[in-house]
Amino acid sequence: MTIETKYKQVHTSGKRKSAVAKAYLSEGTGKILYNGQDYETLNLFNRLTLAEPIKIAEQILGKINFNTKISTKGGGEKGQIEAARLALAKGIIEFTNSEALKEAYTEYDRNLLVADIRRKEAYKPGDSKARSKRQSSKR
Numbered sequence: 001m002t003i004e005t006k007y008k009q010v011h012t013s014g015k016r017k018s019a020v021a022k023a024y025l026s027e028g029t030g031k032i033l034y035n036g037q038d039y040e041t042l043n044l045f046n047r048l049t050l051a052e053p054i055k056i057a058e059q060i061l062g063k064i065n066f067n068t069k070i071s072t073k074g075g076g077e078k079g080q081i082e083a084a085r086l087a088l089a090k091g092i093i094e095f096t097n098s099e100a101l102k103e104a105y106t107e108y109d110r111n112l113l114v115a116d117i118r119r120k121e122a123y124k125p126g127d128s129k130a131r132s133k134r135q136s137s138k139r
Helices: 044-061 077-096 099-108
Strands: 009-016 019-027 032-034 066-073
Touching (some): 077 099
Parallel strands (some): 032 066
Antiparallel strands (some): 019 066
């Protein structure tokens, strides 16, 4: 959803399991905030996961000219990072309108643009787990 103002702004969202991330992109210098802090302060794997869409965009477009604020709710730490990654990639595509970048994201990892819809399987009646019943001894 693009909002018409003096400066270009884009709002996108991404979901993963029960985590929801919202990304706000606006014209700027390339600063990225994740839940109010610089994403560089995250631990290594989370930082690398969140940086994937940025690195691909830099290779295709050169210097990035937008600031990003990402806020997440719900789910766990990894689910929030995956949701933020999806929201960021979708936001970059919408902000730049680049077909080459969209193709590069899809070729690298389709989950950068398409949400993973898998959910936890429901519990079955009369059991405490989702799959088959536990074995019971007859004797």
